[in-house]
Amino acid sequence: MKNFKYIFILGLALISINSFAQKERKYIRQGNKEFEKADYDNSEVSYRKAVDLEEKKTHEPEFNVGDALYKQEKYDDAAEQFKNLADYELSKEEKAKVYHNLGNSFLQSKKYQKSIEAFKNALRNNPTDLDTKYNLAYAQKKLExxxxxxxxxxxxxxxxxxxxxxxxxxxxxxxxxxxxxxxxQPEISKEDAERILQALANDEKDTQQKVKEQQAAAAKVKVEKEW
Known part of the structure; x- marks a missing residue:
């Protein structure tokens, strides 16, 4: 199978620019510039400032916070961000985008079963999204x-x-x-041991006696011969 497509959906653009407060929009634009320069740490900070100033909950800056976390390889934090977004009342198209990025975050964390469920939820809201279909197939293969x-x-x-x-x-x-x-191994009793020792002693005594007798006989023969 081909390599996983790192297709990440950036920005929800739920309502027009004119409906945003001036400062909020300023931080979103600043975050977008930093994001394009791969300055993901600062883009996250800018997006979070926009979230704090958000007058009407459009959830665009919150979505972008998830993007910035993902790019910093903070996949668990990104997944938590998108998971929270999925609980809001969003259009089917918006839900599909949130679940798509949630699936990507789980996929990077090797949480393949959760990734599969997220991609399936994305397709329930947008059945024609080919990128989500591809990523779903990829996640299923990785799980296998x-x-x-x-x-x-x-x-x-x-x-x-x-x-x-x-x-x-x-x-x-x-x-x-x-x-x-x-x-x-056979064991020998104390009595047997004593008998054996006594027999050895007797043999030794007999041997010594025989030696003495032989020595005496030899001496006698020698004397007789000399005489």
């Missing part, structure tokens, strides 16, 4: 990829856990066999 990746991670974790259990069982079995072998 995310779910597959999560499924693979879960499977890998389960396999690792099974391997660890097998290794543990193998080690436990080896330890058990070693313990059994040690237990199976």
């Amino acid at each position: 990829e995310q779910q597959q990746q999560q499924q693979q991670q879960d499977q890998d974790q389960n396999e690792d856990k099974q391997n660890q259990n097998q290794d543990k069982n193998k080690q436990d079995k080896q330890d058990q066999n070693k313990e059994q072998q040690q237990q199976q």
